[in-house]
Amino acid sequence: MPKQFTTLRYEQRDHVALVTLDRPALHNAFDLAMMRELRTLWRDLREDDGVRAVILTGSGDRAFCTGVDRTALDDPDLPIGTRGGTPLHFDDPGDWISPKTAGDLWKPVIAAVNGMACGGAFYLLGQVEFIIAAEHATFFDPHTSYGMASVFESMAMLQRMPLGEVMRMQLTGAYERLSARRAQEIGLVTEVVPAAELLDAAWRVAADIAAQPPLAVQATLRAVWYAQELGYRQALEVAKTLVQLGNDPASLAEGQAAFASGARIPWRLR
Structure with missing residues (x-):
């Protein structure tokens, strides 16, 4: 839009x-x-x-x-x-x-x-x-x-x-x-x-x-910000919820299938 x-x-x-x-x-x-x-x-x-x-x-x-x-x-x-x-x-x-x-x-x-x-x-x-x-x-x-x-x-x-x-x-x-x-x-x-x-x-x-699954990306992003702003042990408690929210079953299955097929993502060195 x-x-x-x-x-x-x-x-x-x-x-x-x-x-x-x-x-x-x-x-x-x-x-x-x-x-x-x-x-x-x-x-x-x-x-x-x-x-x-x-x-x-x-x-x-x-x-x-x-x-x-x-x-x-x-x-x-x-x-x-x-x-x-x-x-x-x-x-x-x-x-x-x-x-x-x-x-x-x-x-x-x-x-x-x-x-x-x-x-x-x-x-x-x-x-x-x-x-x-x-x-x-x-x-x-x-x-x-x-x-x-x-x-x-x-x-x-x-x-x-x-x-x-x-x-x-x-x-x-x-x-x-x-x-x-x-x-x-x-x-x-x-x-x-x-x-x-x-x-x-x-x-x-x-x-x-x-190009990557958005839920996994956003949950990872939130995890890093929580770890930056909270105490370490507090962040670990939040992490348990973020793992469950960020691991979308459909995206996870697609990713595992791609890995099992032998396909690898072309990468560059920074």
């Missing part, structure tokens, strides 16, 4: 969706319109059985996303900051744009980072399954340099980067940027490719994932 947006571009090929943040003149920063459209999109994709994997990227080659559009901060409807007169009522962009928080989407999302990724971009990168980056991509968080605490972004990156690297990136603000190669060395990025090959690399991996 075609999806029409004003701040996003959407393309679907077979079982893979390509979502492009499409405000290149503003480095794909998000305003209220993009926040609303992302929340709608993530929830739509949850309901779309034709989509088994998602690629998320930015328009152009200068930026993946640079966070909140500062020119939109005067919009009274922008869901950022205190509501209701007390600090106990607080709206955060992550509640609108992050695929798992905003959309409860538990299908694999792969980020293809094609330039700068900074500040609020980490709301998105913190909730994707993994990141592929172009060689010229950079990662940084300028919050502290401009008098703002980096809180949600720092917490998101601590799930993906070593403590010292998170501290250094967040505390140096606009004074340092993490290169794609360094991001790969510390585990933030899984693959670095020339810019011209970025989308092809993401499509290739997404297509491989989408």
